[in-house]
Amino acid sequence: MKSKVLSMFLVTLMAASIAGVAFAHWSDVVYIDGTVEMGELIVGWLDIKMCGDNEDTFDPVKEVAEPECWLDVEETSVHHDPPQTVYKVLYIVVHNAYPQYRAYCKVDLKNAGTIPAHIVGLSITDPDGVLTIEPDPADPTHYEIMKDVDGDGDLEAIINLYIYKQETGAPLVCNQLDPCTDEPVDIVLEFKQEAEECHTYRFVIEILAVQWNKAYLFP
Amino acid sequence: MRKKMLALPIVLVLAVSLFGLAYAHWSDMVYIDSTVEMGSLTLAFDYVEPPQCVEYYKDPNTGALVPGEWLGKDVGNCCATRLELIEDVHTGKLGYKLLCINVTNAYPQYFVHTTFIVHNIGTIPIHLVDFIIWDPTGQLDFMWISPPPASPALGLFYKDFNGNQAYDAGEEIINVKLVNFVCTQLDPCNSTKGEIDIDFKQPAEECHTYRFMAMLVGVQWNKAYMYP
Numbered sequence: 001m002k003s004k005v006l007s008m009f010l011v012t013l014m015a016a017s018i019a020g021v022a023f024a025h026w027s028d029v030v031y032i033d034g035t036v037e038m039g040e041l042i043v044g045w046l047d048i049k050m051c052g053d054n055e056d057t058f059d060p061v062k063e064v065a066e067p068e069c070w071l072d073v074e075e076t077s078v079h080h081d082p083p084q085t086v087y088k089v090l091y092i093v094v095h096n097a098y099p100q101y102r103a104y105c106k107v108d109l110k111n112a113g114t115i116p117a118h119i120v121g122l123s124i125t126d127p128d129g130v131l132t133i134e135p136d137p138a139d140p141t142h143y144e145i146m147k148d149v150d151g152d153g154d155l156e157a158i159i160n161l162y163i164y165k166q167e168t169g170a171p172l173v174c175n176q177l178d179p180c181t182d183e184p185v186d187i188v189l190e191f192k193q194e195a196e197e198c199h200t201y202r203f204v205i206e207i208l209a210v211q212w213n214k215a216y217l218f219p
Numbered sequence: 220m221r222k223k224m225l226a227l228p229i230v231l232v233l234a235v236s237l238f239g240l241a242y243a244h245w246s247d248m249v250y251i252d253s254t255v256e257m258g259s260l261t262l263a264f265d266y267v268e269p270p271q272c273v274e275y276y277k278d279p280n281t282g283a284l285v286p287g288e289w290l291g292k293d294v295g296n297c298c299a300t301r302l303e304l305i306e307d308v309h310t311g312k313l314g315y316k317l318l319c320i321n322v323t324n325a326y327p328q329y330f331v332h333t334t335f336i337v338h339n340i341g342t343i344p345i346h347l348v349d350f351i352i353w354d355p356t357g358q359l360d361f362m363w364i365s366p367p368p369a370s371p372a373l374g375l376f377y378k379d380f381n382g383n384q385a386y387d388a389g390e391e392i393i394n395v396k397l398v399n400f401v402c403t404q405l406d407p408c409n410s411t412k413g414e415i416d417i418d419f420k421q422p423a424e425e426c427h428t429y430r431f432m433a434m435l436v437g438v439q440w441n442k443a444y445m446y447p
Contacts, residue, residue: 025442026260028345030337032318032415032433036393039295039324040425078426079324113425115326116292178292211326213289216279 039114043209044086046110054102067103084112110182120218121208140171160190261341263314270299270335312340338410346443349436367401
């Protein structure tokens, strides 16, 4: 019995020493601590400088129609100090419009983020589906808003829409907007003879901006 | 009885004399004075040459990486610094235990390459056996696509947006490429230069801060076989 206990002890000791040989080794480590702070891409309307019309050019001058503009859906950059708030939606409502009436809105489009933005697209759609909007191939700042008013199958232009950079008159698309810079923009609505009385026309302009280094994906 | 009494002292005398014979002999000794000076196994980021962060963008026409940022703008920033200075007690050599890589204002398709040197400042050869990378905040998961010892080793951090506990396409946040570390032996006083490259993918979230930790593990070279 005694010899069994002794041999068991010896075996355990041997096993432990073998295990010791296997596990007892030195190791060392070095660490890498990486922190990544992502930037932000926010392009929005900063403010409305002016909203007006051409009624003061008519003779006699009358106050008939009235454009109304406001901003909605705010977004605030967290990176700016102090924080910069811009708005995603610019509403333009023209009341009591008539042919030869011209309404305009002067607004600032701002890159409130930290990444340069490239304006790659501008699309105009009618959410009600009654209007057809086509860009003017001769003038990239001009879009024709059309409708088959008389039902003859042909589209008639009812509103001319112009959207361009205030300073140069160049189109918005294909422009870069660096962080913290804003671009004064003019939006002009020109009502044509074919526009129908007592009708409400609605259209949505969507300006698409992407990070500048991906602009090549939008030729 | 008297005979017995006589025999007892004789036996005692005999026994004592026998013992005396056993102990009373010349003796001499030799000594072994042994001193073991253990070596040191110390892996560190190089003290002399600082790490370097370089920005790149991918040329859409050629697919090649070009130093700088698209159209020469200065948007993102990166820097790499060493922290936690150490000194190996045996060699007196200096090094750093921690390398910090800081990237600010990052955006998709921003490439940051960080080159750095790891140095064996101890006295025992080191075999680099593993590179463990993780997100200490727990918001990202990491998986190897081509794990070390492949060089370059490729992996990615992803965010489990849909919560299915697995990576799905469209969840990648940061690509990680590791060049020239794992399975390298570093003899004492030797160093090796490698790099860790990261680039940001489209699903990376704006205004977020991502953090990752990486651990380069080295063991004594003669035990490297335990890390197949």
